[in-house]
Amino acid sequence: MPSVQPRTEVHDVVVIGSGAGGATVAHVLTGLGVRVTLLEAGPMLDPYAEFKEHRWPYDYDHRGADEGGRGYFGRGKPFGFFTTTSGGWELDGEPYTVADDTGDFWWFRSRIVGGRTNHYGRISLRFSDYDFKPYDRDGLGWNWPIGYDDLAPYYDKAETFIGVVGSREGLRSAPDGIFHDPPPPKAHELLIQRASRRMGIPCIPNRRAVITRAINGRPACHYCGQCGRGCLTGSNYSASQTQIFPALETGRLEVIDQAMARAITTGESGNVDGVVYVDKRTGEERRVRCRVLVLAASACESARLLLNSKTAEHPDGVGNSSGVVGRYLMDTVGYDIGGTVPALEGLPRYNSDGAGGAHLYMPWWGWERQEALGFPRGYHIEIGGGYGMPGIGTFGGSARRAGYGVAIKEQARRDYGTRVAFAGRGEMIPNERSFCEIDPDVVDRYGIPVLRFHFQWSDHERLQARHMRETFNELITLMGGEPQPPGRRDAAGISIGGSIIHEVGTVRMGDDPRTSALNGFCQAHDARNLFVCDAAGFVSNPDKNPTLTINALAWRASEYLAEAMRSGEI
Amino acid sequence: MTTTGETGVTRREVLRQLALAVTAAGAGAFNVEAARVVHALAGEARAQPGGYSPAALDAHQFRTVVRLAELIVPADDGGGSAVDAGAPEFIDLLCSRNPDLRRLYVDGLAWLDAATRSAHDRTFADASDAQQRGMLDGLVAAERGDSSSPDLRPGVGFFNWVRMMTVDAYYTSPIGIADVGFRGNRVLAAYETPREAIEFVTRKADELEL
Numbered sequence: 169m170p171s172v173q174p175r176t177e178v179h180d181v182v183v184i185g186s187g188a189g190g191a192t193v194a195h196v197l198t199g200l201g202v203r204v205t206l207l208e209a210g211p212m213l214d215p216y217a218e219f220k221e222h223r224w225p226y227d228y229d230h231r232g233a234d235e236g237g238r239g240y241f242g243r244g245k246p247f248g249f250f251t252t253t254s255g256g257w258e259l260d261g262e263p264y265t266v267a268d269d270t271g272d273f274w275w276f277r278s279r280i281v282g283g284r285t286n287h288y289g290r291i292s293l294r295f296s297d298y299d300f301k302p303y304d305r306d307g308l309g310w311n312w313p314i315g316y317d318d319l320a321p322y323y324d325k326a327e328t329f330i331g332v333v334g335s336r337e338g339l340r341s342a343p344d345g346i347f348h349d350p351p352p353p354k355a356h357e358l359l360i361q362r363a364s365r366r367m368g369i370p371c372i373p374n375r376r377a378v379i380t381r382a383i384n385g386r387p388a389c390h391y392c393g394q395c396g397r398g399c400l401t402g403s404n405y406s407a408s409q410t411q412i413f414p415a416l417e418t419g420r421l422e423v424i425d426q427a428m429a430r431a432i433t434t435g436e437s438g439n440v441d442g443v444v445y446v447d448k449r450t451g452e453e454r455r456v457r458c459r460v461l462v463l464a465a466s467a468c469e470s471a472r473l474l475l476n477s478k479t480a481e482h483p484d485g486v487g488n489s490s491g492v493v494g495r496y497l498m499d500t501v502g503y504d505i506g507g508t509v510p511a512l513e514g515l516p517r518y519n520s521d522g523a524g525g526a527h528l529y530m531p532w533w534g535w536e537r538q539e540a541l542g543f544p545r546g547y548h549i550e551i552g553g554g555y556g557m558p559g560i561g562t563f564g565g566s567a568r569r570a571g572y573g574v575a576i577k578e579q580a581r582r583d584y585g586t587r588v589a590f591a592g593r594g595e596m597i598p599n600e601r602s603f604c605e606i607d608p609d610v611v612d613r614y615g616i617p618v619l620r621f622h623f624q625w626s627d628h629e630r631l632q633a634r635h636m637r638e639t640f641n642e643l644i645t646l647m648g649g650e651p652q653p654p655g656r657r658d659a660a661g662i663s664i665g666g667s668i669i670h671e672v673g674t675v676r677m678g679d680d681p682r683t684s685a686l687n688g689f690c691q692a693h694d695a696r697n698l699f700v701c702d703a704a705g706f707v708s709n710p711d712k713n714p715t716l717t718i719n720a721l722a723w724r725a726s727e728y729l730a731e732a733m734r735s736g737e738i
Numbered sequence: 739m740t741t742t743g744e745t746g747v748t749r750r751e752v753l754r755q756l757a758l759a760v761t762a763a764g765a766g767a768f769n770v771e772a773a774r775v776v777h778a779l780a781g782e783a784r785a786q787p788g789g790y791s792p793a794a795l796d797a798h799q800f801r802t803v804v805r806l807a808e809l810i811v812p813a814d815d816g817g818g819s820a821v822d823a824g825a826p827e828f829i830d831l832l833c834s835r836n837p838d839l840r841r842l843y844v845d846g847l848a849w850l851d852a853a854t855r856s857a858h859d860r861t862f863a864d865a866s867d868a869q870q871r872g873m874l875d876g877l878v879a880a881e882r883g884d885s886s887s888p889d890l891r892p893g894v895g896f897f898n899w900v901r902m903m904t905v906d907a908y909y910t911s912p913i914g915i916a917d918v919g920f921r922g923n924r925v926l927a928a929y930e931t932p933r934e935a936i937e938f939v940t941r942k943a944d945e946l947e948l
Contacts, residue, residue: 222925224923230828233832235835355931355938356939358931363946511939516938559909560906562906562909563906567810567905568898576810577816577817580905584919
């Protein structure tokens with residue numbers, strides 16, 4: 169262990185990471201009177217400096233192609249210049265490796281207060297009751313140590329606080345929550361809905377973390393459709409604006425930004441007593457001592473920190489006596505198909521920006537006849553289309569079809585708004601060949617050993633992706649359109665592992681300390697004052713985007729932790 | 739062209755409504771955002787055509803890019819040309835900040851001049867309108883694999899770049915955005931899909947027997 173300057177102060181609770189998990193912990197604990205010190209590997213967020221909401225492409229001399237047109241060379245920001253995305257699948261000086269003998273894996277990291285919630289899609293879906301007990305359904309994977317009833321009160325609290333639009337539908341695969349009124353469907357979505365109904369697929373109001381009435385001093389959505397750019401009025405959920413900034417106002421939260429955690433230290437009886445981190449501004453190593461440590465650095469980063477923290481009491485890494493830390497890495501099965509629908513040519517122009525993202529989506533509909541489908545588990549369908557703001561690349565296809573001249577303009581006027589897209593987001597079954605471990609040969613710019621990934625889809629996922637392809641082709645064909653094959657994907661047609669940015673499950677929870685690292689309250693079996701409150705604790709990765717469940721699990725863990733601290737148990 | 743004026747009004751309205759929303763929320767620091775937009779507007783004024791000195795391309799190369807932009811996206815009843823939209827300046831500016839892109843243009847323009855010379859004994863910029871169109875027709879034919887035209891395949895890659903960036907410059911300008919009829923980027927109190935749009939898709943769904 170390198171030489172450090174221990175501060176004498178012992179912080180009550182240190183949280184590492186300020187995304188959906190860490191910010192929820194900071195918000196809930198400070199609200200319960202607990203003092204929190206939060207380490208974030210990136211800088212503090214300044215929405216007014218960083219968000220590009222309401223900007224036009226021509227406000228920038230590069231029009232959105234990014235500095236020197238690097239967007240044209242595939243070196244622009246992930247998801248485009250205008251998004252508030254911080255970080256990406258590659259970070260300067262912070263490599264990771266992928267083992268030679270497996271499929272590819274991309275690891276997305278954000279280093280900023282609020283993490284990936286600043287730009288994420290904000291789709292907010294509760295797990296179904298059956299999602300917590302997948303093994304009982306089909307004998308695959310493992311059950312969660314908790315059930316829907318355990319988490320439902322915390323879904324309630326999370327939805328009430330962050331605000332989610334949606335409608336009550338009574339579908340078992342998509343449990344209803346506490347919703348703000350959803351915006352009405354867009355025109356192209358009504359056509360899609362007609363096609364989906366023909367196929368017996370429900371197409372219901374989307375569930376996204378956007379508010380349509382003012383709450384907690386946050387004004388209602390103003391329907392510019394630019395959630396991904398960051399919302400200056402805070403009318404959608406981002407961990408930074410919704411939770412960290414208000415928690416700072418309580419006076420009980422201290423944020424130490426630009427702090428890259430290197431290792432956890434432990435004391436007597438194997439409990440955690442501090443964290444060593446690199447102050448990125450000075451390069452100096454520092455240590456904070458703490459009574460309780462909460463990891464919320466993102467699933468793989470939390471696993472990396474545990475594995476890099478080998479102490480006398482924890483020779484295989486803190487919290488890893490089971491050996492499961494790093495194992496059972498999952499992403500979401502992604503399969504996307506777009507298509508041009510001539511029936512939408514001539515649709516009257518209108519402002520279809522709306523509340524950001526789609527106003528409708530299709531929850532999984534096959535859960536009652538799973539055996540007949542030939543693959544386990546399910547997927548939901550996200551839909552795209554409408555009259556988006558023109559930008560770099562919008563009319564490249566029209567131009568190629570037309571050649572040159574006035575024909576390009578005519579083609580663009582015909583094509584505009586006729587493109588629809590379907591994105592399947594499905595459940596991956598955890599498997600033994602998908603995991604991360606410490607690469608013995610590579611360190612990052614801070615000298616911290618990096619992760620090496622192993623990732624393999626199985627036939628379960630390949631068969632599911634095939635079903636997605638058939639479904640989307642049929643939807644587009646029913647609308648009279650021409651399906652176009654998806655973009656980035658692996659040989660089997662599935663998205664590359666990690667590219668959907670739903671990586672979960674590397675520090676899984678369970679009842680048995682021999683086969684799991686955490687209990688149902690996100691508390692380490694091996695160290696009672698250590699919690700992991702990001703998606704690392706996930707036992708499975710249902711077709712429900714993980715963020716809302718991270719919020720709910722972190723909320724539940726925080727209340728449990730506050731009570732344990734009050735009673736003196738911790 | 740009234741588009742710029744209209745866009746200015748729209749943005750002022752966005753600002754005003756945003757200011758109201760932010761004030762209502764009790765948040766501060768709005769003046770920073772307002773100042774930023776004022777800067778952006780000033781930058782736009784500077785970028786108006788006329789008086790531009792190319793930074794990466796020489797005078798002949800820039801003149802050639804201007805002519806290409808005019809041919810690729812000409813003016814018509816629906817709006818001005820890509821030159822009106824600032825496409826040549828956009829291309830030159832990015833070339834000035836990206837050596838790879840500049841190389842691509844310098845080499846591509848040299849190829850175009852050489853190919854035009856071998857066909858018509860003139861540079862592309864000095865060729866007649868019909869000769870210039872003939873060259874572009876040949877490039878499009880080559881791109882589509884039509885072998886009946888003179889083989890201009892070596893220039894297809896460059897033509898794709900010029901066309902892509904010209905088209906991008908047009909549709910990211912106020913006139914191009916107005917041309918396709920984008921109506922968004924506004925602050926609304928409520929979202930609504932217009933009745934005529936709903937009726938349109940309902941009719942189409944009926945026709946498709948959905």
